[in-house]
Every structure is written in structure tokens, then in C-alpha cells.
Amino acid sequence: MTTLSKEAIVEVLAKIVPPERLVTGGPALNEASIDRFRKYESICGVWTQPIPAAIVYAESTEEIQKVLQFANENKINVVPRNGASATEGGLETTAENSIVLDGSFMKKIIKIDPVNMQATCQCGVSLQELDDQCRAMGLTTGHSPQSKPLAQMGGLVATRSIGQFSTLYGGIEDMLVGLEAVFPNGHVARIKNVPRRAAGPDIRHVVMGNEGTLCYITEVTVKLFPYFPENNEFMGYVLDSMKLGFEILREVMAAGYKPSIARLYDPEDGAYHFSHFSNNRCVLIFMAEGPKPIARATAGAIKEIVARHPECEAVDPMYIQRWFEQLNWDPAKVAEERREIAQTQNIGHTTEVSIVWSEIADLYEAVMKRVRAEVPDLTMLGGHSSHSYINGTNIYFMYYYNLVDIKPEEEISKYHIPIKRIIVEETLKRGGSMCHHHGVGKHRAPWIKEEHGSAYYILETLKKAFDPNGIMNKGSIFPTR
């Protein structure tokens, strides 16, 4: 990577942005070397990654272009950043004297277009802000990840994010219409906004999910949908078997229904959210939404499908509605979590994967068995399926452990990575995907070749073509030797 000193890098950056948008020291620079994957290290004030040379808060595509061109010419590692809610090490600055290129000042909503049902905004617009403005007009993006108050549009596209209403609206790949992105050589590519086209491969998919390893996303256009919260119908059930729960989810999806939420919690994960009624049982949840006739018909059909399984016991839908209203994470909830971890030395993480229906129950059982057998000091191990498709579903494992006799920097190697490894290995072994929606980051990169098999050729060739100097987010998606 670069032979330039920090001082030489900062000198050039200071000619691109004014001093108030250039951070070259202090706690913010330390924080910029990591993301949530290393939250315990940051709570303890231990910094194990190279501290970046600077954070640049860009305000325009031109500034992004200048920074990338400078970095490309001098082989400086650039870590793109938006809402900083990444969980897989995507924001870790693995090379000395990296530049963290932050787009969160690019927060202009360019157009909300109720005729063509699409909204265009800069990369730093928070999803919460965009969706609130759309909802005030009777519209919605349909995108609702739990990080909605934290994440920004550039990051949401860069990670192939998905929201809680995905069964109806899909993931970001179903919402994204067009975009603007800047490549390391300074080329600005604009992908236009059309309903569909067959003009060669879909190039949106080269940019979407690139996690800052190929280009910087500066602007996005997403679809809009009519918003009818008054028609929402919630349904909740308790049952004893995850296997049966998966089968009911499959029946609903295979029959062609599109509830906005279709979820199944195992007893431990369920107790985390629904201890007031779950009584150590699994919890199955649905929500139907949209125009009234559709919401009613969807809810009616789901109730009929569940009724075929007398093992399921209905619960008051108010419980489900209340749970749903407090699901999202805002900065206050993040701060509270950090305080709790500091006090209790008990910490939790998640890993989410996907697989076809015929393998899901087996995968769930295998992971639960192995993690319990192989990882010490667990205080909670559970999982839920939260995004279902006609051919399969995801499973989102949650795990908490007490940190026993370790230094902060050992948390990852003693607990987090061994658990993640078991989940990834068991998933890949059964033909599933090791990563459903949090991105690969640095910590699932070791398995990326196994994930893609012979198709890794396509991914690797994109990297060589668009980032020949390897300056974009070193170590993310593409493993370093």
C-alpha cells in the first residue's frame, strides 16, 4: 500500500475539503478504525486496527472523485462510510494510513416523485428521514431494517440490506432503481432510472453489495409504495417445534402469499422478546399489509393455513404489534447496550445465513448442537427466521456470552469467530449462503471463495477491473493474503 506519510496525505486532503470536514486526530479517528464487530474493544478503549490518517466528510460527488483519484494514484486504502452501523468489520481500516471517506454530509433528498413512484437522494440521507418524509405524503420506501434510524442510503445499497417487511417489498435489490457511483480512477457512472430493461447484464448488481470494495455510491433512487398502516393485520402463535414452524412458513410462501412479516423465533430468542407470553415455546408471527382487500385476504389465508396445524396456539395480536413498535435501534439504544456490556461483561452478536426449505431445520439443529458443545461461557443461544422466499428462508442466530478472564482483544478469537465459523461451516456444507444480509465485511471474507465456488471468477475479475490498485476497502469481501 502507500508509502506516503500521514502528514503528506493530510496535506493533500486539506486542499480538497475545508478543515471542519477533515478529522486527523482525537477519539473520532480511533472509532473510525472499526465497526460494531469490535464493539467490546471500543468499549474498553483498546484499538487493534491501524488508526486511519484522516476522516474526510465529503459534501459532493466531485470531492469523492478527487479523494479517490488521489488515493488511487498513491495506493492509499479508502474505507467508504455512511451510517457506520456495519456489523462484520466492513469499516475496519486494515492498512496503515487509510482514508475513511464519509458520505454522511451528503444528505439531500433530491426528489420524492409520487407520479413515477420513486425517490432520489444523496448517499448520506438516513433511511428514517427519507421514509418519514415519504410517509407524510402517504408513501413508503417499504424498507425497514432494524437499523433504520442509524443506516444511510449509500450504506444500505452497498451492503445489499434487507428490511423487516421484505416478504412483501423484497430486499434493497428489489427497491433500487438507479444510482450514481464513483470508481477509483475518478469515473462517475450514472445508472438511469427505468422500470426495467434488457440492455445487457443488470449493472446495478455490480455496485449493489460492493461494500465499498469497487466504487463509492453517491446517489440512489428507490421505488415508492402506497402506505396504509391502518390496514395492518398482526397475527401471533406459540408452538413447540421449530421444524413445524419452518413448515408453516414454507406453506405460506409456497402458496404464493405475501405477508410483509413472516417470522419464527425459537424458545430462547423468543423469550428475549416475548417472555410475557411465550412460556419457553417457539413464536410464529405474521403481518399483512397493503390496500385493505389485499391485507384482509392475505391475513385470512394465513390464518387458514395455520389452523391446519392445531399445535399452534393463537396469541393476542396486540402483543405482536407492541413488539414490532420497539424493534428498531436508534443511537440511544446503542448507547444503552454499550453501558450494559461495560457493567456486565456479557456481550451478544449475531450471524445470519440463508438456505432452501429442505435444509433449514437440519441446519438450525446442527448449529445449536455444535455451538453449545464447542463454545464456553454461553449465556444465550437462539435464532429466528425473519426473511422468507418461495424457495427457502434465512436464519439469524443470536448468541451472548460472559467474558471470562480475557483481554478485550481476545473476545473475538475466543468467542465470536469460533461461533461464526460453526454457523458458516454448517451452512456452506449444506449448500446455503453464509451471508443473508449483513454483508461479508472482513470477518466472512475467509470463506468467500467457498461461498461462490467456480463463480468466484466473476467477482475476482470485477475487483481486478475496477480497483486494479486494490485501494478500495482492503480486506472486505476479498480476503488479503
Ligand SMILES: Cc1cc2nc3c(=O)[nH]c(=O)nc-3n(C[C@H](O)[C@H](O)[C@H](O)COP(=O)(O)OP(=O)(O)OC[C@H]3O[C@@H](n4cnc5c(N)ncnc54)[C@H](O)[C@@H]3O)c2cc1C
Ligand atoms: C442494531 C443493528 C440492526 C441492524 N439491522 C439490520 C437489518 O435489519 N437489515 C440489514 O440489512 N442490516 C442490518 N444491520 C446492518 C447495517 O445496518 C446495514 O448493513 C446497513 O446497510 C449499513 O448502512 P450504513 O449506512 O450504516 O453503512 P456503513 O456501516 O457506513 O457501511 C457499511 C459497508 O458499506 C460500505 N459503504 C458505506 N457507504 C458506502 C457508499 N456510499 N459507497 C460504497 N460503499 C459504502 C462500507 O465501507 C462498509 O463496508 C443492522 C445493524 C445494526 C447495528
